[in-house]
Amino acid sequence: MSVTTSSTLDAKGSPMWSSGHGHDVISTKTLGFWLYMLSDAMMFTALFAAYAVLGHAFNAAGGPWVRAVAHAGVAFQETYWLFGSVLAYGLAMMALKKGNRGGVLLGIAAALVIALGFLAVDGREVLDLFRMGALPERSGFLSAFFTLVFYHGLHVVVGIAWMAVMLVQVASVGLTEKVVYRLLNLRLFWHFQAVMWVFMFTFLYLRGAIV
Amino acid sequence: MLDPRGVISVTQDHYLALDVLIMLLIIVPTGIFIVWAMRHYRRDGGRGRHDARWDHSYALEALVWGIPILTVGVLSYYSVKAIYAVNPYHPTIMARATHAKGPLDIDVISTDWQWVFIYPQQGIATVNRLVIPKGVPVHFRLTSATVVNDFYIPQLVGMIDVMPAMRVRQTLLASRTGTYEGYSANFSGAGFSWMNFETQAVSRSAFRAWVARVQGAPTHLSYTAFDQVAQPTINIHGRVAYFSQVQPGLFRHVVAQTAAGKTYPTPMAMTENMTRYLKAQARRDAHNRD
Amino acid sequence: MLVHIDGPWSPLLGRLALSEIPYNNPILVGTFVFAALLAVILVGLVTYLGLWRTIWRDWLTSVDHKKIGIMYILIGLVMLFRGFMDAVMMRAQQAMADGPHSAGYMDSPHGYLTPYHFDQIYTAHGTIMILFAATPLLVGIMNILVPLQIGARDMAYPYLNAVSLWLTAAGAALVMASLFIGDFAHAGWFGIVPVMELPYSPGVGVDYWMWAFQLSSIGTTLGGINLLATIVKMRAPGMTWGRLPIFTWASLSANLISLSTFPVLSVALALLALDRYLGTHFYTAGLGGNLMLYNDLFWIWGHPEVYFVILPAFGMISEIIPTFSEKPLFGYLGMVLASLGIAGVSWGVWLHHFFTMAASPAVNAFFSITTMAVGIPTGVKVFNWAFTMFRGRLRFELPMMWASAALFYLLVGGLTGMMNAFTTNDYMVHNSVFVVAHFHMMLLLIVYAIFGGVNYWFPKVFGFRLEQRFGKIFFWLFTAGTAVVFIPMFTLGFMGMTRRLAYVAFPQWRPLLDIEVVGIVIYLLSAVFLVAQLYVSFRDRAQNRAGLDAWETSRSLEWMTHSPVPFYNFAVTPEVHARDERAWRVEHGVDTVRPERYEDIHMPRNTAIPLWLGALSFGLAFGLVWRMWWLTEVCGLAIFALIVIRSFDRDTDYTIPAADIERMERAIRDVPSGRPVVAGVRGAVPAFRQGV
Numbered sequence A: 001m002s003v004t005t006s007s008t009l010d011a012k013g014s015p016m017w018s019s020g021h022g023h024d025v026i027s028t029k030t031l032g033f034w035l036y037m038l039s040d041a042m043m044f045t046a047l048f049a050a051y052a053v054l055g056h057a058f059n060a061a062g063g064p065w066v067r068a069v070a071h072a073g074v075a076f077q078e079t080y081w082l083f084g085s086v087l088a089y090g091l092a093m094m095a096l097k098k099g100n101r102g103g104v105l106l107g108i109a110a111a112l113v114i115a116l117g118f119l120a121v122d123g124r125e126v127l128d129l130f131r132m133g134a135l136p137e138r139s140g141f142l143s144a145f146f147t148l149v150f151y152h153g154l155h156v157v158v159g160i161a162w163m164a165v166m167l168v169q170v171a172s173v174g175l176t177e178k179v180v181y182r183l184l185n186l187r188l189f190w191h192f193q194a195v196m197w198v199f200m201f202t203f204l205y206l207r208g209a210i211v
Numbered sequence B: 001m002l003d004p005r006g007v008i009s010v011t012q013d014h015y016l017a018l019d020v021l022i023m024l025l026i027i028v029p030t031g032i033f034i035v036w037a038m039r040h041y042r043r044d045g046g047r048g049r050h051d052a053r054w055d056h057s058y059a060l061e062a063l064v065w066g067i068p069i070l071t072v073g074v075l076s077y078y079s080v081k082a083i084y085a086v087n088p089y090h091p092t093i094m095a096r097a098t099h100a101k102g103p104l105d106i107d108v109i110s111t112d113w114q115w116v117f118i119y120p121q122q123g124i125a126t127v128n129r130l131v132i133p134k135g136v137p138v139h140f141r142l143t144s145a146t147v148v149n150d151f152y153i154p155q156l157v158g159m160i161d162v163m164p165a166m167r168v169r170q171t172l173l174a175s176r177t178g179t180y181e182g183y184s185a186n187f188s189g190a191g192f193s194w195m196n197f198e199t200q201a202v203s204r205s206a207f208r209a210w211v212a213r214v215q216g217a218p219t220h221l222s223y224t225a226f227d228q229v230a231q232p233t234i235n236i237h238g239r240v241a242y243f244s245q246v247q248p249g250l251f252r253h254v255v256a257q258t259a260a261g262k263t264y265p266t267p268m269a270m271t272e273n274m275t276r277y278l279k280a281q282a283r284r285d286a287h288n289r290d
Numbered sequence C: 001m002l003v004h005i006d007g008p009w010s011p012l013l014g015r016l017a018l019s020e021i022p023y024n025n026p027i028l029v030g031t032f033v034f035a036a037l038l039a040v041i042l043v044g045l046v047t048y049l050g051l052w053r054t055i056w057r058d059w060l061t062s063v064d065h066k067k068i069g070i071m072y073i074l075i076g077l078v079m080l081f082r083g084f085m086d087a088v089m090m091r092a093q094q095a096m097a098d099g100p101h102s103a104g105y106m107d108s109p110h111g112y113l114t115p116y117h118f119d120q121i122y123t124a125h126g127t128i129m130i131l132f133a134a135t136p137l138l139v140g141i142m143n144i145l146v147p148l149q150i151g152a153r154d155m156a157y158p159y160l161n162a163v164s165l166w167l168t169a170a171g172a173a174l175v176m177a178s179l180f181i182g183d184f185a186h187a188g189w190f191g192i193v194p195v196m197e198l199p200y201s202p203g204v205g206v207d208y209w210m211w212a213f214q215l216s217s218i219g220t221t222l223g224g225i226n227l228l229a230t231i232v233k234m235r236a237p238g239m240t241w242g243r244l245p246i247f248t249w250a251s252l253s254a255n256l257i258s259l260s261t262f263p264v265l266s267v268a269l270a271l272l273a274l275d276r277y278l279g280t281h282f283y284t285a286g287l288g289g290n291l292m293l294y295n296d297l298f299w300i301w302g303h304p305e306v307y308f309v310i311l312p313a314f315g316m317i318s319e320i321i322p323t324f325s326e327k328p329l330f331g332y333l334g335m336v337l338a339s340l341g342i343a344g345v346s347w348g349v350w351l352h353h354f355f356t357m358a359a360s361p362a363v364n365a366f367f368s369i370t371t372m373a374v375g376i377p378t379g380v381k382v383f384n385w386a387f388t389m390f391r392g393r394l395r396f397e398l399p400m401m402w403a404s405a406a407l408f409y410l411l412v413g414g415l416t417g418m419m420n421a422f423t424t425n426d427y428m429v430h431n432s433v434f435v436v437a438h439f440h441m442m443l444l445l446i447v448y449a450i451f452g453g454v455n456y457w458f459p460k461v462f463g464f465r466l467e468q469r470f471g472k473i474f475f476w477l478f479t480a481g482t483a484v485v486f487i488p489m490f491t492l493g494f495m496g497m498t499r500r501l502a503y504v505a506f507p508q509w510r511p512l513l514d515i516e517v518v519g520i521v522i523y524l525l526s527a528v529f530l531v532a533q534l535y536v537s538f539r540d541r542a543q544n545r546a547g548l549d550a551w552e553t554s555r556s557l558e559w560m561t562h563s564p565v566p567f568y569n570f571a572v573t574p575e576v577h578a579r580d581e582r583a584w585r586v587e588h589g590v591d592t593v594r595p596e597r598y599e600d601i602h603m604p605r606n607t608a609i610p611l612w613l614g615a616l617s618f619g620l621a622f623g624l625v626w627r628m629w630w631l632t633e634v635c636g637l638a639i640f641a642l643i644v645i646r647s648f649d650r651d652t653d654y655t656i657p658a659a660d661i662e663r664m665e666r667a668i669r670d671v672p673s674g675r676p677v678v679a680g681v682r683g684a685v686p687a688f689r690q691g692v
C-alpha cells in the first residue's frame, strides 16, 4: 500500500482531513454555563424538596410557622428590586449589542446598585425574624426556610461581586471575546436568580399569606 | 432464613424461590450461550464462521428487547402480589388467621444498644428477650429512643426499620415453638454487633405461665426507669431484664419525648476508648450483682 | 449560631490537640511509618533523577486532558490499594472476632480492632472505593479517551478540567489525612442519620467524611459539565451523533447522571453540615427534623452514582469486545438507547435502598417495578455483546479476558440485584452480607472493565503494550480470589448474617468466614503478579512498541493518531466518514493517507492556579473539620482572589505554527522504535513545551 499525502483520496472525493476547522468559543462557553445553571437548578430543586418535606406544622415543633415568618408584602417589595436590577442588566445587554461600552458600564452599575437594595431589604427582613426568635436552629421548618432564603441571597451576593468584576474588565479591557461571553453568562445567571425568586415567592411567601 | 418457622417468612421464601426460578430461566441460557459463543468463535481452534460485517438483525433485536421486557413484566406482577401479601401493616395472607386467636400487642423500643419489649395487655416488659405464643398473630408497634435500628428475626419475619420519633408496625405469626435469634440489622453505633435478642416461641399455656412469672418481678418500668435502661449500653454479656409493671402510655411518651428533641448522646469513651468503658461496665456489673 | 462543642479548644488549632494523633495505635503508627518511608523513597528518587522540574512543568500544572486523565488514574490506583488494605483488615477482624470466646488483642474485646475502629474501616473502604477509586479511575479514562474519540484537541474547558482534578485530589488527601490526624466517620459510606448527628458522632470523623465527599462531588459535577460540553461542541467534522463511538455515548449518558445528581448530593451534605455546625434540624429525630429526608436526598444521588460508574465500564466493554471479535458492535442503536435508558431510569429507583422503611405497599411496589425495569436495557447490552461475539473471530488477549469475564459478573450481580429489587426478598436480605456480595459483583465488574480498559488503551497512551504472561496470571488469581471471597458471602447472607459486624455472635458462620480469608490471601498473591506485570512491561518496553493501532483490529478514531498521542492529539483534525472511522479507512485502503498540509494549532497554556485551588480547598476543608476558623477564612478568601485574578489573565493560550507541527510530526514518525517514550509526549522536539 503506497503512502500518499492527498487530502481527497476517498473514491467519492470527500476530504480525509478537515481544514480551517475552528470551534465557536462564545457558543461553547455559553453551553457550559447553561449546563452549570442546570446543576444549580438541581440544587435549588433539592432545597425546595427539603422545604416541602419540612414545611408542615409538625416540623415547626411548636415554634413560629409559615404565617409568622413568610411576609408576602415584604417579598413583593423585594420582587421590585430584583426585577429592576434584571431590567437594568437587560439594558446593558442592549448596549452591548450596539457595541456601546459606556452604555454597558452604566447598565451594569445600575443593576449592581439596585441589587444592593434587594439585599438591604432582604437582610432587614431576616434580622427582624431573628430578633423575634425565629432562628434557623429553632425547628426543622425554620432550618429549611432560612436555608432557602440564604441560598438565594448568596447567589445575589455572588452576582453583585461578579458585576463589580465585570465593571472593571469592561472599563479596562473593553468588549473582547472573553469579556463578552462572561457578560452573556452573567446575564443568564442574573435571569436565573429572578426565575428562582418567582419560585421562592410562590412557595415560601405566598404560602404564608394562604396557610 | 433458610429454615422459615413463621407464616410471613414462609411466604417470603415461597416468593423468593419463584423469583429466582423465573430469572434463572433467562440468566442460565444467556450464560450458556456466551460460553458457547466464546468457544465456538475463538480464532485459535474455534469452528465458527467469521462474518466481519454482521452487526444487526431486526428479528434478533426484537428478541433482545422483548425477552427482558416480558420477564420484568412477569416479575413485577409477582413482586406486587408479594408486597401486599406480607405488608407489615395488613398482611393479606394473615387476614384469615387474625380472627382465630389474639392478636397479641407488643411495643418495641430500641435504645443504644438494647431492645425494650412492652406487653401493654399484660402490663409487663422485658429487655433483650422476646417471648411470644405459638400460633397467635403478634402485632408490633416499633420506635427508637435514639438512632435507627432494624428489627429482624430471620426465621420468623423480615426486616423493618425502627426509627426515632416515628412509629411503624410489624406483624408475625410463629407456626412452631422454638428459640430463634433476633437482632438489629441496621448499623447503629458502637454496640451494634451485640444488639441481639433471643426470641422464644412457646405454647399458649407456657406463655401464660411466663407472663405470670414476669408479673411477679420486683422492678417496675416507669419512664424514669426507662431512662436508665436507655443510657448507652453495650450489651456485651447478653444480659436480660424483666419488669412487672409498666407506666401506661410509655411507648407514646417515648415517641413524644424523642420528637421534642430528647437524645442519648454517645459518650466519647464509647467511641475512642471502648476498652476502658467495657472494663468500667464489668466493674459496675460485678458491683450490682453483689 | 455556631454549635458549642465541649472539650479542648483553642483559637489557633480549633479542636486539634496532640491527643488526636493516634500515636498509641500500633496499626496506625505502622501504616504511618510505611507511608512515610514510601514518601521519602519517592522524594529521594525524584530528586536523584532530577525530575522535579518535569513533574511541575509537565504534570502538576498541566491542562492537557491526557495528563490530567493519567493523574486521575494514579489517584484512583493509590486509593484502590488503600481500599484493598481496608478490605484485608475487615476480613481479618471478622475471622478473628467470632463467638463470645474469641480472643481480643490490642484493647479490643474480640479480634484486634475495637468496634469504633472497625466501623471507620468499612466506612473508609466504601467511601474510598466508590468516590476515590472507581470514580477517579473512570473519570480519568473518560478524560483521556473522549477527546481522542471525537477528534478534539482537548476538552472544552481545559483549565476547568484541571480544577476538577485537583478538587478530587484534595478530597482524597483529606481522607488520607484522617488516618493520622483524628479519625474517620463510622456511619457507613452512605452515612446513616442520626448516627452522623453531633450527639452520636461527637468527633471529627463525620466532618472529614462530609468534606471529602463534598470536594469530590463538586469536582465531579464540574467534570461532568466539561465532558458534556466537549461531546456536544468539540466533535470533528463528520462526527454525527449516529457515528459517535460507543464509549463516548456511554460517557455522555454517565455525565448526564453526574450533572443532574451530584448537585443533590452536595445539598444533602451541606444540610448535614448545617446540622453539625449551626445546630439546624434537617436530619435530627426531634424538633421537626426528618431523618428520612437524608435518605431520600442521598440515594437520589447514590443510586444514579452506581450507574454513573457502571456506564463507562459498559462503554469500555463495548469497545473491547468488537476489536477482539474482529467485527462491528452488534445493535449500535440499541446500545445507545440502552445507555440513555439506564441513565434515565436511574433517577426513579432510589427508594429500593430502604424498602424496609415501612413505606406504603403502593410506594414499594412502584419502586420495585422501576428497579426491575433497569434489567431491560441492561439485558439488551448483555445480549448485544453476546451477538457481537457470535460470528466473530475471537482473540482472547488480556483486554478481552477482562472484558468477557465482566459479562459473568454482570449476570451474577444482575441476578442478585434483581432479587433485591423484588421487595419481599429485600425484607430478608436488606442490610445483610448478601447485599454486600451483590454490589461487590457489580463493582468488581467495574474493576474488571478498568483493568481491561487499561490493558487495551495503555499502548495508545504510553506507546508500548503491557506484558501478557504475568498479566494473565494476575487475571486468574484475581478471579479466584473473588470467587473464594464472595461465594461464601452470598451464602452467609442467606444464613442471615448482617453487614458491618465488628463482632460475629454466631459460631455457625465461622467456617465460611475462614474460607473468605483464604480468598484474601489469593488476592494478596495476585497483587504481586500485577506489580510483576507492570515491572516487566516497563523493562521490556522496547520490544512491545505499539504502532498507531496496537491491536491491529481496533475501530475508532483514537487509533488513527500516534502512540503515544502527541500533546495536540491530531496534527490535522480528521474528517469522519463512518461509525468506525479507523475500520472504515482500513477497509477502503486509505488508513495511511497523511494530510498534505498542516495548519496552526491553538493550545491552552499550562497554569498552576488549579493546583493552588486544590490545595486551598484542602486547607479550607481541613479548617472546617477542626474548626480552625482562621484557616478556613484565609483559604476561602484566597480562593476567591485567585478566581478573580485568573479572570484578568489574558495570556491563556498560545499558537503552534504549522511549520513546527510538520517538523514534530516528521520527528515522531522517525522515532527509532524502542526509544523511551512518555505519555502525551510532545513529539521528540523538546523545544515545543506547552507554555507554563
Ligand code: HEA
Residues within 6 Å of the ligand: C077, C078, C080, C081, C084, C087, C088, C090, C091, C122, C123, C125, C126, C127, C129, C130, C133, C134, C187, C188, C189, C190, C433, C436, C440, C443, C444, C447, C485, C498, C499, C500, C501, C523, C527, C530
Ligand atoms: C468499587 C468499589 C469496591 C471494591 C472494588 C471493593 C472491593 C472489595 N471489598 Fe468492598 N465495599 C464497598 C465497595 C468496594 N469494595 C462498599 C461501598 C462497601 C460498603 C461499605 C459500608 O458498609 O459502608 C464495601 C464493604 C465491604 C466489606 C464490609 C462487609 C460488611 O459490611 O460486613 C467487606 C468485607 O469483607 C468488603 C470486602 C472487599 C474485598 C475483599 C474486596 C476485593 O475485591 C478487593 C480486591 C482488590 C483490589 C481491587 C485491589 C487490586 C489493586 C491493587 C493491589 C492496587 C495496585 C496499585 C498500584 C499498582 C498503584 N467490602
Ligand code: HEA
Residues within 6 Å of the ligand: B023, B026, B027, B030, B067, B068, B069, B071, B072, C190, C306, C307, C309, C310, C352, C353, C354, C371, C372, C374, C375, C376, C378, C379, C380, C382, C410, C411, C413, C414, C415, C416, C417, C418, C419, C420, C421, C422, C426, C429, C430, C431, C435, C438, C439, C442, C443, C446
Ligand atoms: C455498579 C454498581 C451497581 C450496579 C450496576 C447495580 C445494579 C443493580 N442493583 Fe445494586 N447496589 C449497588 C451497586 C450496583 N447495583 C450498591 C453499591 C448497593 C448497596 C449500597 C449499600 O447499601 O452500601 C446496591 C444495592 C442494591 C439494592 C438495595 C439492597 C438493599 O440495601 O437492601 C437493590 C435493590 O433493589 C439493588 C438492585 C439492583 C438492580 C436491580 C440492578 C440492575 O441494574 C441489574 C441489572 C442487570 C441484570 C438483570 C443482568 C443482565 C440482564 C439480563 C441477562 C437480561 C434478562 C434478565 C432479567 C430481565 C431478569 N442494588
Ligand code: CUA
Residues within 6 Å of the ligand: B161, B163, B166, C292, C357
Ligand atoms: Cu423512615 Cu420513618
Ligand SMILES: [Cu+2]
Residues within 6 Å of the ligand: C302, C303, C306, C349, C350, C352, C353
Ligand atoms: Cu440502587
